[in-house]
Amino acid sequence: xxxxxxxxxxxxxxxxxxxxxxxxxxxxxxxxxxxxxxxxxxxxxxxxxxxxxxxxxxxxxxxxxxxxxxxxxxxxxxxxxxxxxxxxxxxxxxxxxxxxxxxxxxxxxxxxxxxxxxxxxxxxxxxxxxxxxxxxxxxxxxxxxxxxxxxxxxxxxxxxxxxxxxxxxxxxxxxxxxxxxxxxxxxxxxxxxxxxxxxxxxxxxxxxxxxxxxxxxxxxxxxxxxxxx
Amino acid sequence: xxxxxxxxxxxxxxxxxxxxxxxxxxxxxxxxxxxxxxxxxxxxxxxxxxxxxxxxxxxxxxxxxxxxxxxxxxxxxxxxxxxxxxxxxxxxxxxxxxxxxxxxxxxxxxxxxxxxxxxxxxxxxxxxxxxxxxxxxxxxxxxxxxxxxxxxxxxxxxxxxxxxxxxxxxxxxxxxxxxxxxxxxxxxxxxxxxxxxxxxxxxxxxxxxxxxxxxxxxxxxxxxxxxxxxxxxxxxxxxx
Numbered sequence: 001x002x003x004x005x006x007x008x009x010x011x012x013x014x015x016x017x018x019x020x021x022x023x024x025x026x027x028x029x030x031x032x033x034x035x036x037x038x039x040x041x042x043x044x045x046x047x048x049x050x051x052x053x054x055x056x057x058x059x060x061x062x063x064x065x066x067x068x069x070x071x072x073x074x075x076x077x078x079x080x081x082x083x084x085x086x087x088x089x090x091x092x093x094x095x096x097x098x099x100x101x102x103x104x105x106x107x108x109x110x111x112x113x114x115x116x117x118x119x120x121x122x123x124x125x126x127x128x129x130x131x132x133x134x135x136x137x138x139x140x141x142x143x144x145x146x147x148x149x150x151x152x153x154x155x156x157x158x159x160x161x162x163x164x165x166x167x168x169x170x171x172x173x174x175x176x177x178x179x180x181x182x183x184x185x186x187x188x189x190x191x192x193x194x195x196x197x198x199x200x201x202x203x204x205x206x207x208x209x210x211x212x213x214x215x216x217x218x219x220x221x222x223x224x225x226x227x228x229x
Numbered sequence: 230x231x232x233x234x235x236x237x238x239x240x241x242x243x244x245x246x247x248x249x250x251x252x253x254x255x256x257x258x259x260x261x262x263x264x265x266x267x268x269x270x271x272x273x274x275x276x277x278x279x280x281x282x283x284x285x286x287x288x289x290x291x292x293x294x295x296x297x298x299x300x301x302x303x304x305x306x307x308x309x310x311x312x313x314x315x316x317x318x319x320x321x322x323x324x325x326x327x328x329x330x331x332x333x334x335x336x337x338x339x340x341x342x343x344x345x346x347x348x349x350x351x352x353x354x355x356x357x358x359x360x361x362x363x364x365x366x367x368x369x370x371x372x373x374x375x376x377x378x379x380x381x382x383x384x385x386x387x388x389x390x391x392x393x394x395x396x397x398x399x400x401x402x403x404x405x406x407x408x409x410x411x412x413x414x415x416x417x418x419x420x421x422x423x424x425x426x427x428x429x430x431x432x433x434x435x436x437x438x439x440x441x442x443x444x445x446x447x448x449x450x451x452x453x454x455x456x457x458x459x460x461x462x463x464x465x466x467x468x469x
Contacts, residue, residue, distance in 0.1 A: 129312070133279065133379075140334070149320055
């Protein structure tokens with residue numbers, strides 16, 4: 001065996017096999033996906049709320065959601081995460097993945113708000129008028145008529161946001177070592193090998209994102225086909 | 230039944246309605262005609278507050294709907310509206326389109342609402358389309374469903390905003406027939422239309438609007454055969 005191959009196998013061994021370190025990567029990926037999933041769910045709830053506030057007639061509600069969206073989009077995600085981790089939850093004993101989920105939920109809420117707002121505005125005003133002319137309240141009209149139609153435009157964009165968040169949540173590794181980046185850093189600190197762990201998580205991120213985005217685009221195509229019934 | 234006093238509507242600087250006084254009695258079929266931009270649709274839309282009047286007062290069954298504390302939703306339950314673009318709910322089946330408002334607004338039991346919906350579908354000749362989606366239906370069918378949907382709230386008044394203008398010519402008749410049946414059944418109707426045949430046959434009173442005013446009104450016979458106003462004459466000479 002050539003020497004470089006021996007060397008490579010040795011480094012792979014110390015990255016993945018020794019002490020069952022591959023389990024760190026598996027659990028890191030699990031946490032990355034968990035944080036992303038909760039962030040999208042929280043972000044969706046915040047996003048719908050903010051979008052409705054922004055579309056409401058109340059000047060105060062409009063100002064609140066406008067400011068929220070403006071501030072979140074105008075500051076780095078990294079800084080938001082650091083503030084939430086080291087200032088807001090500094091003294092609270094909350095698991096790192098929950099802190100990460102909350103930080104990214106708040107962050108993506110601002111982006112999802114714009115997605116939801118666009119989705120709602122894309123529904124023809126005639127739909128609202130038809131609902132209101134039947135005696136339905138604005139709330140009933142929104143829930144039964146506008147939102148279901150808006151979701152068709154929102155869902156694909158939400159899937160996209162999920163994929164973006166998988167990548168973005170990599171900065172969680174800066175405040176804790178539970179996610180994929182965290183797994184690589186744990187290994188690094190033991191083996192002093194940067195190349196293999198970092199390349200490995202790059203490959204893992206790439207493959208996972210490829211799988212999820214292929215699945216999402218299939219889903220979207222299916223939805224569009226169902227539209228033509 | 231409907232009293233309109235000094236109704237004015239501005240869109241920014243644009244004055245669309247410049248002062249309209251009307252009294253529509255129960256059972257009347259009022260047909261509103263006039264050139265485009267004359268304010269016909271705006272007038273109709275003011276009657277159920279889809280447009281909020283800038284000035285003036287509207288009373289429905291003696292109740293002021295322009296007063297600040299009015300429950301708009303309650304008023305709208307009494308008034309069905311049919312739109313030029315149908316505005317059926319594309320994500321719901323025909324049956325769900327019709328039962329949605331009775332169930333949500335009137336809290337009618339689902340089974341009763343479905344029974345009512347099927348009766349109405351029978352009435353508009355589309356009993357076999359209950360499970361279809363709007364996109365599977367022709368324009369004429371969609372508009373008949375839209376009429377059934379409005380009737381499901383059992384309104385006292387029906388408003389029609391150019392109900393046949395978006396239809397292919399061969400489908401106009403089927404919609405007008407449903408409207409005629411409704412008229413014969415005694416419904417109070419306000420119809421904005423370009424269908425002069427319908428206006429003549431069904432209308433109990435014709436309003437000719439131009440430039441934000443009702444410039445002439447009378448029975449179809451008076452307005453069509455013996456118009457007094459120069460603008461009415463000009464309009465009719467162009468379209469008849």
